[in-house]
Amino acid sequence: MLKKRGYFFVLDAVLALTVLVIGVFLITSSYVNVPQPAQVSLLSDDLLNFFSNRKIMDLNNPYAGIGGTLWNQGTITDADNSLLQQIGEFYAKNKLDIAEKFIQNVSAGVMPPQFRYEVWMNNAILYPRTPSVEHLKSKNSTELLLTSKKLTFGIINKTTSNIWGPYKAEVFIWER
Amino acid sequence: MGAIKIRPKKGIFFTFIAITIMAVFILVSTPQADTSLQKDTQAIRTRISSVDTYVDDLENRYFETVLRATTYKTILSLIFYINSTGSYITDMDSAFSEVMLTGKIGGMPIDSITRKKIMENNTLADWNDRIIKTSKDTLNANTTIIINKVSVFQTKPWDIESLMEVNFTVKSNVAEWKKSATITTTIDIEGFHDPYYLVNTNKEYTNQVKKSTVESNKWDTAKVREHLRNGTYVYWENSDAPSFLMRFTNTIAGSSCCGIESLVNPNKISPEDQRESYVDYLFWVHTYNSRCSELYNITNPPTSLGLWDEFRYFKLDFNHVTMYNITAQDAVKTC
Numbered sequence: 402m403l404k405k406r407g408y409f410f411v412l413d414a415v416l417a418l419t420v421l422v423i424g425v426f427l428i429t430s431s432y433v434n435v436p437q438p439a440q441v442s443l444l445s446d447d448l449l450n451f452f453s454n455r456k457i458m459d460l461n462n463p464y465a466g467i468g469g470t471l472w473n474q475g476t477i478t479d480a481d482n483s484l485l486q487q488i489g490e491f492y493a494k495n496k497l498d499i500a501e502k503f504i505q506n507v508s509a510g511v512m513p514p515q516f517r518y519e520v521w522m523n524n525a526i527l528y529p530r531t532p533s534v535e536h537l538k539s540k541n542s543t544e545l546l547l548t549s550k551k552l553t554f555g556i557i558n559k560t561t562s563n564i565w566g567p568y569k570a571e572v573f574i575w576e577r
Numbered sequence: 578m579g580a581i582k583i584r585p586k587k588g589i590f591f592t593f594i595a596i597t598i599m600a601v602f603i604l605v606s607t608p609q610a611d612t613s614l615q616k617d618t619q620a621i622r623t624r625i626s627s628v629d630t631y632v633d634d635l636e637n638r639y640f641e642t643v644l645r646a647t648t649y650k651t652i653l654s655l656i657f658y659i660n661s662t663g664s665y666i667t668d669m670d671s672a673f674s675e676v677m678l679t680g681k682i683g684g685m686p687i688d689s690i691t692r693k694k695i696m697e698n699n700t701l702a703d704w705n706d707r708i709i710k711t712s713k714d715t716l717n718a719n720t721t722i723i724i725n726k727v728s729v730f731q732t733k734p735w736d737i738e739s740l741m742e743v744n745f746t747v748k749s750n751v752a753e754w755k756k757s758a759t760i761t762t763t764i765d766i767e768g769f770h771d772p773y774y775l776v777n778t779n780k781e782y783t784n785q786v787k788k789s790t791v792e793s794n795k796w797d798t799a800k801v802r803e804h805l806r807n808g809t810y811v812y813w814e815n816s817d818a819p820s821f822l823m824r825f826t827n828t829i830a831g832s833s834c835c836g837i838e839s840l841v842n843p844n845k846i847s848p849e850d851q852r853e854s855y856v857d858y859l860f861w862v863h864t865y866n867s868r869c870s871e872l873y874n875i876t877n878p879p880t881s882l883g884l885w886d887e888f889r890y891f892k893l894d895f896n897h898v899t900m901y902n903i904t905a906q907d908a909v910k911t912c
Contacts, residue, residue: 413588417595424599428606446623550715552631552708554639560768562646567639567708569715 444516445549445574451511452485452520452570453551460484464506471503479559485570486555492522493557493565497530504528512574521571522553543575621751628718628749635708635720636758640743643704645762648729648739650695651677652769655825657691658682659772660780665827673729673739677701701727701741712747721746731820734812734835735788736763766821771839773824777861782845784808784857786821786837796902798875798884801840805888810837813900818858829858843890852911854894865894869912873898876909883907 458480460466465487471477476499477487484507491500504520504527512518517539520528529536540546554566654676655666666672676687680696680703688697705722712718725742732738740761747754766786774784789809791800804811812818818836819829841860843849854865854872865872875891875898876883884891884907892911893901 409588413591416592420592420595420599424603427603550627552634552711552715554642556642556646562642562649562764564642564646564704567711569711571715 444512445518445547445572448508448511448518448574449485449549449551449570449572451508452488452572453483453553455484455507456480457482457484457487460507462506465503471499479556482555483553485551485553488520488527489522489553489566489568489570490555490557492525492527492568497525497527500527501530515577516574517577518575519573521569521573523568539577540573540575546573546575548573624749624751628716628747628752628754631712631716631718632747632754632756635712635745635747636756639708640741640758640760641762643701644727644739644741644760645764647677647699647701647704648737648762649764650699652729652737652764654687654691654693654695655682656770656772656775657693657695658687659825660770660775661691663776663779665772665776666825669822669826670728674727677727677739678724716749718747718749721748729822731822731832731835734820734837735766737766737822738763769821771821771824771857773819773827773857773861776827778846782842784839786810796900798882798901798903798907801875801901801903802884802887805840805842805884805891808839808842810839812837818856829862840891843888850890853892854897855891856893856897859894868894870910871895872911873903873908874911875903875907877906878909880906 457465457472457477458467460469462469464470465477465484466472467480469477476496479487482490484503488500488504491497491503500522508518508528517536518528519526519532519540526532532540548571550569550571552567553570554564554568557563557565651673655672659665672682676682676696678701680686680688680700682690686696688694701724705724709720709722712720723744725744727739727741729737729739738761740759742757742759744755744757746756767788769786771784771786774782785808787807787809789804789807789811791804791811793813803809813836815831815833816836816838817831818838820832820835821837822835823830823832839857841855841857843851843855851860852866852869852872853860853863859865871894872892873895874883874885875888875893876885893903893908898908
């Protein structure tokens with residue numbers, strides 16, 4: 402009879418331990434599953450800030466940088482343009498395909514792979530120009546789609562000081 | 578010894594208590610949806626930062642860019658206006674301000690006089706309207722811009738400077754910015770047509786401003802020949818030449834900072850042979866017409882030197898013969 406009493410305490414301890422383990426598991430798992438609006442929001446701001454603060458002259462990119470394909474073709478002429486201004490200039494000159502490829506090149510490696518994004522200029526989508534079905538499906542089904550906006554403008558011809566803009570530049574970001 | 582009585586039901590209370598405490602602990606510790614005041618603060622901070630960046634862009638980049646663009650177009654329009662009307666501008670600052678702000682001169686749209694679409698949708702007011710609309714659309718910010726003054730002047734011979742005094746307010750739902758700024762910008766005069774030639778030759782002889790590359794102590798007859806061929810301009814310190822802006826109002830007097838001059842090509846005027854110094858600002862005001870003894874033909878018949886082989890009848894006054902370093906073997910007195 403005395404031996405049996407010990408089992409109760411052991412069982413009680415095991416039960417208590419189980420409750421503790423489940424409790425800790427629930428708490429830690431709930432931490433992991435919290436959505437990350439702040440992170441996505443920061444990403445959209447970061448991408449737009451990257452576009453507006455980084456200049457062509459700062460790029461080391463064989464397609465978009467100084468001495469790169471676009472530079473040698475004479476498509477990019479002002480190394481002092483920010484990336485956002487260059488995108489705006491392409492839009493103003495109706496070089497939308499080049500704008501798309503430019504965005505793809507300069508943003509490669511900047512965005513974590515689990516996120517999708519779009520770049521719009523003056524309410525026209527520049528990247529991706531023709532979104533895939535998966536892209537649209539992902540955008541429509543996401544629970545958290547965030548956007549950052551900025552104004553941009555620039556000069557097309559330095560001699561005559563012809564201006565393009567001001568345009569609304571917009572970045573949309575969401576998790577796949 | 579009596580047997581110990583076991584009350585198995587009591588243990589379950591401890592278990593319930595443990596579960597209850599654990600449940601309370603879980604509820605307290607589980608992170609809630611982030612709708613706290615901290616998140617609101619973060620959102621407001623982001624919003625203020627966005628609008629602040631816009632205000633900074635507006636003050637330090639947009640106004641300067643727009644001022645430069647409209648200054649260029651206004652000067653171009655005024656040259657076409659002089660070309661169309663054949664007369665000079667009475668008050669340069671007033672005309673410049675009116676064209677730049679409204680696209681009109683004397684109350685009439687300047688584009689309708691020049692028949693060129695230069696100022697249409699390109700006045701300062703148009704560009705201000707555009708940024709007001711875009712900032713509303715992009716940042717939901719209400720921008721008010723009041724331009725108090727615009728003016729144009731020169732402090733360097735080859736540049737035009739313009740100035741704009743502006744008050745602006747940017748109001749968003751979280752904050753308001755009120756600012757005053759004086760914006761200045763500079764444009765190059767090279768490439769513009771000289772209005773002085775347009776009026777004096779009734780548009781038959783036009784000359785675009787192009788800076789001579791010859792240094793002041795390197796002039797000789799060969800360089801003067803190139804100077805004439807290319808219609809280039811030169812700046813001499815403390816000369817009596819007018820600045821580029823003074824040529825819009827026919828103010829032919831010495832500019833202390835910015836006087837520039839070119840040489841009139843005798844092959845482009847009629848009659849070619851005139852008793853004048855062919856320096857542009859002296860030629861059409863007939864400064865040397867009655868002072869023939871001070872004029873020199875830039876030729877020397879016995880040696881066949883000088884410039885008359887290409888620019889027959891070209892003459893200069895004594896001062897300019899000296900300034901351009903033309904020697905006696907290339908020049909003879911006119912009278």
